[in-house]
Amino acid sequence: MGTRITAWWARRSLRLRLSAAAGVVIAAALAGAAVLLVAWLHASLIHHLDQTALQRAQVVAAALETGGVTSSLPASEEGDTAVQVIDSAGAVRASSTNLEGEPRLFTFSAATSGDPQPRTVHGLPLGENGAWRAVAVPAGTTPDPLTVYVAVPTATVDHNLAQLTTGLAVAVPVVVGLLTGVTWLLTGRALRPVDALRAQAAEITASDLGRRLDVPPANDDLGRLATTLNDLLARLDAATRQQRQFVADAAHELRSPLSSLRTQLEVAARHPGSAQWRTLAPDLAEEAERLSRLVDDLVWLARLDARPRLRRRPVDLDEIVFTEVRHARQQTPLVIDESAVGAARVSGDAEALARTVRNLLDNAARHATGRVEVRLAVHDGVAELVVADDGPGIPEADRQRVFERFTRLDTARARNAGGSGLGLAIVHDIVTGHHGSVHIEDNAPGARLVVRLPAH
Structure with a gap:
């Protein structure tokens, strides 16, 4: 089921997903802020009630010290403050007019040290039997200790918080909807250039690849x-x-x-x-x-263009050189000197490397006058293969161009020379695929082709 929902959601438009994600984040943020606001306001109002009850209790306690309190105590101007004075035997010595004739209603003890700790009590025979915040303050003298209890109702606080909660419950969804709609509009406007790019890209065909997309002016x-x-x-x-x-x-x-x-x-x-x-x-x-x-x-060029994975394995490059030299001697009367070929091992495709050596020898034999020299050695972790001829050489301006496909220099342009202009291009692609390099140097006379490959 979860996979189906994920797949369904992934098929929705980017604009819808962004707007929905923004709506969820906005709703979570506003809901969290609303909860924190209600909690903070509730704590602040309750603290105000506690301070009111404590001040009233301290006033009554001070009056008891001077003996100015009778059995009936006045309530607050609104008549919603409950006061009882209890002696050490638990009898009611005095109470506010709204509690006259009532037995002891508060049972918790007053704190003997520190600030009094207000408490929430229920069941007072006043109003609608709601919650009250009560505080106890010690009073009287040592022979006659008294406790003053003062309670104030939380009905007003509860009513105000209920109204605020109702207002937030209506306002938050409305604000979330408005902000989500704004996000939808802004996202659509932001994605409009993307749609324009998509439309331009859709118009480009294989025969019209010279066209380009319009780049927006902003560097974003x-x-x-x-x-x-x-x-x-x-x-x-x-x-x-x-x-x-x-x-x-x-x-x-x-x-x-x-x-x-x-x-x-x-x-x-x-x-x-x-x-x-x-x-x-x-x-x-x-x-x-x-x-x-x-x-x-x-065929070789097609394989190289397809970028096949070369079979990387340790290869003795000197053995490949000796094998290809033997084959080349059977095809040409030229002298091929391999005396400077030393041991060298590389990591690569043996068939492709053999093709590289064969093409180098064919190219040298095609242009040599009477001698071809082959050298192979390892220097500083690099295997260097050199194939040199004593022919007319290659002008410096053309030494990079000869590695392009179907390239023939003027001195060897005739097809009856046997070249198709692909041999060195294949060499370049194979060597590059082995993370090596190939270049041409002057052999005075002739040309010297140098191949460098990472040694194994």
């Missing part, structure tokens, strides 16, 4: 929310543009080998008698290999 939470949403839209716009560009570049790159394969096969199919399959087969195999590498690169 709502303004910061609008700024954050605009930043989110900017990132989505950039990601969408990058994705569209990636799709266009990928389609353009795939079109070239596919067109070449299709053209050669169509020519061979139309002229089967003159087709030289032995001459044509190597070209077809080369185009198919190029297409396979391109598709493989695109």
